[in-house]
Amino acid sequence: MPQSATLEAVKFDKDEGNFSYPEDYAYDAGYGLNEGTVDYISKIKGEAEWIREFRQRALKVFFAKPMPTHWASKDLENIVFDNIRYYLSKGQTPTRSWDEVPDDVKQTFERLGIPEKERKYLAGVEAQFDSEAAYSNVKEALTKEGVIFVNSTEGLREHPEIFRKWFGKVIPTGDNKFSALNSAVFSGGSFIYVPPGVKVKHPLQAYFRINAENFGQFERTLIIVDEGAEVTYMEGCTAPKFETATLHSAVVELVAMKDAKIQYITVQNWSNNVFNLVTKRGIAHENAEIRWIDCNIGSRLTMKYPGVIMKGRKARGEVISIALANDGQHQDTGAKMIHAADETTSNIVAKSISVGTGQSTYRGHVHIPKHLKGCKNNTECDALLINASSRTDTYPAITVRGNEHSTQHEASVSQVSEDQIFYMKQRGLTEGEAMSLSVNGFVNDLVREFPMEYSVELKRLIDMEMEGSVG
Amino acid sequence: MSTALLPSEALTTVETEQTWFASAPVSDPNASMPSWYRDLQASSWLRFNELPVPTRTNQHWRFADLKMIRFADLTPATPCGQPDRLIARALEERPESFAAHFIFANNQLIHSETPDLPTGAICLPMTEALVSHGDLVREHFLKETQTLGGEKFAALHASATLSGIFVYFPKGCVSEKPILVHHFAEGEGIVIFPHLLVVAEDNASVSVVDYFESVSETEQTLAVGVVDLIADRGGKIQYVSLQDLTDQGAKHMQINNTRVGRDAAAKVGFINLGAAWVRNESLNRMTDKGADCQIFSANLANGIQEYDQRTLQSHEAEWTTSDLFFKNALYHQARTIFSGMIHVKPGAHHTDSYQTCRNLLGSSEAEANSMPGLEIDADQVKCSHGSTSGQISDEEIFYLQARGISADEARKIISLGFLNESINKLDGDSLKESLFARVERKFAQLK
Numbered sequence: 001m002p003q004s005a006t007l008e009a010v011k012f013d014k015d016e017g018n019f020s021y022p023e024d025y026a027y028d029a030g031y032g033l034n035e036g037t038v039d040y041i042s043k044i045k046g047e048a049e050w051i052r053e054f055r056q057r058a059l060k061v062f063f064a065k066p067m068p069t070h071w072a073s074k075d076l077e078n079i080v081f082d083n084i085r086y087y088l089s090k091g092q093t094p095t096r097s098w099d100e101v102p103d104d105v106k107q108t109f110e111r112l113g114i115p116e117k118e119r120k121y122l123a124g125v126e127a128q129f130d131s132e133a134a135y136s137n138v139k140e141a142l143t144k145e146g147v148i149f150v151n152s153t154e155g156l157r158e159h160p161e162i163f164r165k166w167f168g169k170v171i172p173t174g175d176n177k178f179s180a181l182n183s184a185v186f187s188g189g190s191f192i193y194v195p196p197g198v199k200v201k202h203p204l205q206a207y208f209r210i211n212a213e214n215f216g217q218f219e220r221t222l223i224i225v226d227e228g229a230e231v232t233y234m235e236g237c238t239a240p241k242f243e244t245a246t247l248h249s250a251v252v253e254l255v256a257m258k259d260a261k262i263q264y265i266t267v268q269n270w271s272n273n274v275f276n277l278v279t280k281r282g283i284a285h286e287n288a289e290i291r292w293i294d295c296n297i298g299s300r301l302t303m304k305y306p307g308v309i310m311k312g313r314k315a316r317g318e319v320i321s322i323a324l325a326n327d328g329q330h331q332d333t334g335a336k337m338i339h340a341a342d343e344t345t346s347n348i349v350a351k352s353i354s355v356g357t358g359q360s361t362y363r364g365h366v367h368i369p370k371h372l373k374g375c376k377n378n379t380e381c382d383a384l385l386i387n388a389s390s391r392t393d394t395y396p397a398i399t400v401r402g403n404e405h406s407t408q409h410e411a412s413v414s415q416v417s418e419d420q421i422f423y424m425k426q427r428g429l430t431e432g433e434a435m436s437l438s439v440n441g442f443v444n445d446l447v448r449e450f451p452m453e454y455s456v457e458l459k460r461l462i463d464m465e466m467e468g469s470v471g
Numbered sequence: 472m473s474t475a476l477l478p479s480e481a482l483t484t485v486e487t488e489q490t491w492f493a494s495a496p497v498s499d500p501n502a503s504m505p506s507w508y509r510d511l512q513a514s515s516w517l518r519f520n521e522l523p524v525p526t527r528t529n530q531h532w533r534f535a536d537l538k539m540i541r542f543a544d545l546t547p548a549t550p551c552g553q554p555d556r557l558i559a560r561a562l563e564e565r566p567e568s569f570a571a572h573f574i575f576a577n578n579q580l581i582h583s584e585t586p587d588l589p590t591g592a593i594c595l596p597m598t599e600a601l602v603s604h605g606d607l608v609r610e611h612f613l614k615e616t617q618t619l620g621g622e623k624f625a626a627l628h629a630s631a632t633l634s635g636i637f638v639y640f641p642k643g644c645v646s647e648k649p650i651l652v653h654h655f656a657e658g659e660g661i662v663i664f665p666h667l668l669v670v671a672e673d674n675a676s677v678s679v680v681d682y683f684e685s686v687s688e689t690e691q692t693l694a695v696g697v698v699d700l701i702a703d704r705g706g707k708i709q710y711v712s713l714q715d716l717t718d719q720g721a722k723h724m725q726i727n728n729t730r731v732g733r734d735a736a737a738k739v740g741f742i743n744l745g746a747a748w749v750r751n752e753s754l755n756r757m758t759d760k761g762a763d764c765q766i767f768s769a770n771l772a773n774g775i776q777e778y779d780q781r782t783l784q785s786h787e788a789e790w791t792t793s794d795l796f797f798k799n800a801l802y803h804q805a806r807t808i809f810s811g812m813i814h815v816k817p818g819a820h821h822t823d824s825y826q827t828c829r830n831l832l833g834s835s836e837a838e839a840n841s842m843p844g845l846e847i848d849a850d851q852v853k854c855s856h857g858s859t860s861g862q863i864s865d866e867e868i869f870y871l872q873a874r875g876i877s878a879d880e881a882r883k884i885i886s887l888g889f890l891n892e893s894i895n896k897l898d899g900d901s902l903k904e905s906l907f908a909r910v911e912r913k914f915a916q917l918k
Contacts, residue, residue, distance in 0.1 A: 070529075071530050370836055383845075385850040386850070387850060388850050389817075392846075394843075394845040394846075395842065395844045396844070396858070397533070397841070397842045398860065400838065401836065401838040402834070402835040403835055403837065403862040405860065405861070406859075407861070408858070408859045409843065411845060411855060411856050411857075412854065413845060413847050413853075414853065415852075
């Protein structure tokens, strides 16, 4: 059965990020979660009292909210919150130079190729190791233009006049159980401000790394792009493969002011023991545009539905999503589009591939309330099933009120056709190569949306995942 | 279950979070009914009282207005006075050709004729069939497990139904003409329990039409109906429900279970023109190779009506096909909910399944909710769904205006054509004509 060959390919692929260094932390909040844990995190970060109160309130909400298992995967019940460590760091201040980063951390990121990528094409980089950013740097020219790119602690401490206004406003604490958890114990992440009219040409990148076992990473990102400004932000994530479950639960808030543009790109390649439960949402003001470009390849269970609230006239929202679910994985992804002004448009294109016993799920929510005019939504979701044991689900929900809008939704499920494979074999390709080519063709139009460097890497990743998976 | 409590006793012993009934709905337990049937009634009544009223977190009731199922002081229906006026009404609007016609008012049979039933066919009121063909009924009666949210309603139905008919077409028994069944509801706060059980054996072919109508324009009535359709090897069943209850208070809950076997085919249609609140649950199981099921619906929702439709196309064997085609035309503050699921079970390879829901919004306050879903557990399948919401384009209206038709008239013509596309999928010309006429009449009344 070529199934094993698939496993082999996956194992090889995961090896890139599958290494860890001995744990040696100066700050450790211990196992489990209570009010003391939250106070500890707040204290060592030297936070203002309002942030501590914000965290404590969120903790109460987290405890009060039930698990959303009435609609979501029962696998969530396997998370034991008492067995998780909520804060681990070597220090709270990131360095501006790679030379000052502790050796093991530096080696981690060098093995992942981050410093090299920064030299080549990035405008700014932040590298988070467990709870805190170890390294954070942004090109001097951008700093001069007033671009701020810091971690959450620094952002709230140094620039409260900019960030406090929107912090926790796009995604309120009580949005869901995991956004409440993040609000209680958040640490790290990126706080970015781009001043009016500044168009950041090269992408800003954050890299998230989990090193310790039984750890929960809870980064918090808030990106505010002022009138007429533009930015592209990329994030990558890896973790070593541990036997026990690891939790990653981020909250990402985007604010695009009038005429602003934000592109948020994620390539998620967590190891297969990570629960990846992330809340991502943006507010687009008049004529602004928010695009989520999302690729999920790793993790045990991902639940992620990036959303856009189109608050201003002619605002635009887009979600482009690729998910690849291999053996033992469940990619539960989707999109949420809330139209709250006239002539707003949204577009969702989601493609998923299920291999072996992998399960991919699309969940969508499109809402067009009454008394609005000229709103449009287009949703397409296509699923490709590779093996007989693969599974795919689609659960969209579309609410339209009023007669001056148009929405369309389409979904399809298919296989790589035997004819296609036969045709390519005729021309001398092996079955595996033919399969890879077909699958790449299936996602090709979406892969092109990623920046060059990522799209090459993505193709390679998909090639490897598909190797020998013909059922 | 011989020790089961009688319904009236059960009520006093079981606590419910919400008491729908002032007294148990079975008004006249007939001693001549088989004991298995009376046991089923009693246990179902217990189950009805045990099952919770659906709440906000129940995914099968997502987007539904739960106030609509907050019932209180429901009462058993009592026989209608002056049945002749209802019979006259039903005869007037029936299609020209038919195989049999049954008319029920408040659960009671008030008229029946069987001018053209094929030899061998059994077509009897439930009350009669339970006595004369008890074992045959028992084999098929309410066997399906509900999974689409209406479990409590199904239990209620099982505890009380004695209304409706049993249709059994043995091997090779074919009728081109439809069997017609009318159900009238009359009386404030009453509940009717229309039942239909259709079995088509090998290569048999049968068509049944249910009509649901109110007697008074303003009475609050509730219908809780179950329709079970079973098509065996090569059998063919066509079923259509035309619901035109009063939109000023009538509520209609209908649960359909359709099972399609080897090389068998079923067509299941829902036409909703009336009622304040409607919920259709339609489970469609393709259980053997070559099974094909077509499900369609045409709904004209206006005023403050809420139409809530939940469907499941369950592909349980290889080489099965299904096609769902639902259309909603919405006016005023009407709401529609469409929740459709295609489930391809493990091993059901070579499934070919479609699902389409189209909403035509005719006012700025109408609301259409669509939840088209897929759950695919097998490969080598072709499944897709599409859902659209929109309005009539200005070009279309302009085109008709250019031909001398007023804009208002043009809108009606286009909407009518939009809904009739669904009805057109039926077999039987005289049946289709009569249904078109009903929809057209409703459009004419539309303000």
